Amino acid sequence: MGSALRRRLAAAAGEYDVVGVVRRVPERAASGQWVSVDLSSPDCARELEEAVRGADAVVHLAWAFQPSHDIRYLESVGVGGTQRVLDACASAGVGHVVHMSSVGAYSPKQDTDPVGEDWPVDGVPSSSYSNHKAAAEKLLDAFERSAEGTAVARLRPGIIGQRAAGSALLRYALPVLIPSRTMSAVPVLPMPDGLTVAMVHADDVADAIARVLRQRATGAFNLAADEPATAPMIAEALGARWVKTPAPVLRALMLASWQARLQPVGPGWLDMGCVAPALDSSRAKRELGWSPTVDAMGVLRETIEGMSYASAGSTAVLRRRTVAGELADLLSQGPISHRRRS
Template identity: 70%
Template sequence: MRVVITGASGNVGTALTRRLLEAGEYDIVALARRIPDHVAVDGPQWVSVDLSSRDSGFVLRRVIRGADAVVHLAWGFQPSHQVPYLEAVGVGGTHRVLDAIASVGIGQVVHMSSVGAYAPKRGACPVDEHWPVEAVPSSSYSRHKVAAERLLDSFEESTNGTAVTRLRPGIIGQRSAGSALLRYALPAFLPAKTIGAVPVLPMPAGLTIPIVHADDVADAIVRVLRQRAGGAYNLAAAAPVSAAMIAEALGARWVATPARLVRVLMAATWWARLQPVAPGWLDLACAVPALDSARAERELGWAPVVDAETVLRETIAGMRHAATGITAVLRQRTVLGELSDLIRRGPVSHRRQP
C-alpha cells in the first residue's frame, strides 16, 4: 500500500512512520516543509512541500498520484501571533490537499482533527463523535480545526469513491516531542530544567484534558488504513488528566486559581512577548470535553496501550530532558540556540517562517 503522509516530521508523523516501517508492507511518501538532512536508505521517500503556499498544489498532485491513501497530519502551532499564517497552514493546507486528492482520485484520506474541534463541554461526561463540531471562539486553533472539518464536509458531498476518515484525539504526547513542546511553550531564555523547578502551579479547578500517546494514535491510523474505515473516531486514554495530576507530574503544588485570573496573566505575558502561548489555549483547555473512544474500540479493535498518567509523565520527562527526534520539528532545543534565533529572527510567537 502506498501511503502519503503530510506533516510527517512532526509528533504524530514520526510515530506513524515508525509504525508503518515496522509493519513492512507500506510504501511511504513523507511530506514536510523541512525534510531531514540524513535519510535512511530503507526509510520513507521524503518530499519538501510548504502547504501554506498556494503553489504547493503542483507538488501535491505529483506525489499523491498513484497513492492508495493520504494521511493529512500537517498543522501549525507557532508563531502564535501570526494567525493568518497558521490559518494558511492548517485550513489552506487542508484545502490544497483535498483539492489535489479530488483532481487525481485517491481511495482514502485520513484527516487529523482534534478534540479542539468540539463544542465546549457541558459537564464531566465523555462525549462521542456526535458531539457538535463548533469552535471555542477565542482559540484560533479550535476555529481552524472546525474550518478544516467543514472542508471535509464539502469534499465528501462532492467526491465519490474516496473514504474520508476524521480522527479526533486528545492532546498527543511522547518523549521525543519534548524539545518541540519546550520551543512552543517556554521563553527562549529558560532552560529545559525549568520544567522540573516549578514550586507551585496556578491552574483552574475545572481543567481536565483528554490525552493519548502518539504510538496509540499511530496504531489507530494503521487500523483505519487496513480496514479503509470512514467516519469520525475519538482517540483518548480512558480518563483525562486534571490540573492536580499535571502539578504532581511537574513536582509542583497545585493552587486552584480562577480561570479569569490565569488568563489575564497569560494574555499580559503573551502580548509582552515574554512567553509564546496564546491565552486561547487556556480557554480551550478549560472547554474541551472528555472523550468516549468506544467507537474506535468497537469498529477498529483499537484500545490505548498507554494510560493517561503515563503519557503525561513521559511527555513531561521528555520536556525536562529536551528529548529530540531526527527531524527539524523535533530538533534539540538549547538556550543558546533559542537566544540566537531570538536575536536573528525574533520571538517564536511572532517569527515569520523562512
Template identity: 55%
Template sequence: MRIVVTGATGNVGTALLRHLVEHTDHEVVGIARRLPDRASGSRVAWVSTDLTDPSCQPILDSTFRGAGAVVHLAWGFQPSHDLGYLAELGVQGTRRVLSAVAAAQVPHLVHMSSVGAYSPKRGNTPVDEDYPTDGVPGSPYSQHKAQAERLLDAFSAASPDVRVTRMRPGIIGQRSAGSALLRYALPALLPARVLRLVPVLPLDGSLQIPMVHADDVADAFGRVLATGESGAFNLAAGLPVTTADIAQALGARHLQVPRRIVRGAVAGSWHARLQPIDPGWIDLAHDVPLLDCGRAERDLGWQPTHSGVAVLEEVVQPMANADSGRTPVLRPRTVLGGLSDAVRDKPVAYRRRP
C-alpha cells in the same frame, strides 16, 4: 499500497512513519517543509514542499498520483502572533490537500482533526463523534480545526467516491517531542531545567484534559488504513489528566487560581511577548469535552496502551531534559539556539515564516 503522509516530521508524523515502517510493507512517502537527514536504509521517500505556498499545488498533485491513501497531518502551532500564517497552513493547506486528493483520484483520505474541533463541553459526560464540531470560541487553534472540518464536509459531499476518515485525538505526547513542546510553551531564554524547579502550580483545579500517546494514535491510523474505515474516530486514554496530575508530574504544589485570572495572566504575558502561549489555550484546556472512544474500540479493535497520566509523565520529564527527535520539527531545544533564533528570525511566538 502507496501511502502519502503530510506533516511527516512532526509529533504524530514520526510515530506514524515508525509504525508503518515497522509493521507494514506499504510504500511510504513523507511530505514536509524541512526534510530530515536521510536515514540509511529508510523505506520512506521524502518530498519537500510548503503547504502555505500556492506553488505547492502541482507538487501535491503529482505526489498523490497513484496513492492508495493520503494521511493529512500537517498543522502549525507557532508563530502564535501570526494568525494569518497559521490559517494559511492549517485551513488553506487542508484545502490544497483536498484539491490534490480529488485531482489524483486518491480513494482514501485520513485527516488529523482534534478534540479541539469540538464545541465547548456541556458537562463531564464523554461525547461521541456526533457532538458538534464548531470549535471553542477564543481559541484560534480550535477555530481553525473547526474550519477544516467544514472543508471536509463540503469535500465529502462533492466527492462521494472518496472515503474520508477524521481522527479526533486528545492532546498527544511522546518522549521525542519534549524539545518541540517546550519550544512552544516556554520563553526561549529559559533553560529546560526550570521545569524541575516549579514550586507552585497556579491553575484552576477544574481542568480535565483527554490525552493519548503518539504510538497509540499511530496504531489507530494503521488500523484505519488497513480496514478502510471512514467517518470520525475519537482517540484518548481512559481517564483524563487533571490539575492535580499536572502538579504531581511537575513536583509542585497546586495553588487554586480561578480560570479567569489564569487566562488574564497568560493573555498579558503573551501580548507583552514574554511567553509564546496564546490565551486561547486556556479556553481550550477548560472547555474541550471528554471523549467517548467506543467507536474506535468496536470498529477498529483499538485500545490505548498508555494511560493519560503515563503520557503526561512521559512528556514532562523529556521537557525538563529537552529530549528531542531526529527531525527539524523535533530538534533539540537550547538557550543558545533560542538566542540565535531571536537574533536571526525573532522568537518563535511571533516571527513570520517564509
C-alpha cells in the same frame, strides 16, 4: 505525530510504501521517500498533486502552532493547507483520505461526561486553533459530499504526547531563556479547578491510523486514554504543588505575558482547555479494535520527562532545543511567536 506514524508503518515490514510530504526534509532522513511542499502557499498545488498521485491513501497530519501572533499564517496552513490537500487528492483520484482533527474541534462541554463523535464540531470561539480545526472539518464535509468513491476518515485525538516531542514543546511553549531542566523544579502550578484534558500517546494514535488504513475505515473516531488528565494530575507529574487559580485571573496573566512577548502561548489555549470535553473512544475500540496502551498520567510523565531532557527526533520540528540555540534564533529572527518562516 508524523514520526510516530512512520515508526508504526515501518514496523509493518513491507506492508507500506511511505512518502513523507514535509516543508523541510530532514537532514538525516529516515528510510522512504520525502517531498518538500509548503502547504501555506497557494502555489503548491502542482507539486502536492504530484506527491499524492498513485497513492492508495493520504494521511493529512500537517498543522502549524507558531508563530502564534500570525493568525493569518496559521490559518493558511491549517485551513488553506487542508483544502489544498483535499484538492490534490480529488485531482489525483486518491481512494482513502485520513484527516487528523482534534478534541479542539468540538464545541464547549456542558458537563463532565465524555462525548461521542456526534457532539457538535463548531470549536471554541476564542481559540484560533479550535476555530481552524472546526473549519477544516467543514472542508472535509464538503469533500465527502463531492468526492464519490473516496473513503474519508477523521481522527479526533486528545492532546498527543510522546518523549521525542520534548524539545518541540519547550520551543513552542516556554520562554527562550528557561532551561529544560527547570521542568523538574517547578514549585507551584497555578491552574483552574475542574480543568480536564483528554490525552493520548502518539504511538497509540499511530496504531489507530494503521488500523484505519488497513480496514479502509470511514467516519470520525475519538482517540483518548480512558480517563482525562486533571489539574492535580498535571501538578503531580511536574512534582509541583497545585494552586487553584480562577480561570479569568490566569487568562489575564497569559494574555499580558503573550502580548508582551514574554512567552509564546496565547490565552486561547487556556480557553480551549477549560471547556474541551472528555472523549468517549468507544467507537474506535469497537470498530477498529483499538485501545490505548498508555494512560493519561503515563502520557504526562513521559512528555514532561522528554521536556526535562530536551528529547528530540530527526525531523526539523523535533530538533533538539538549547537555550543557546534559542537565544541565537531570537537575536537573528525574533521571537518564535512572530518569527518569519524559513
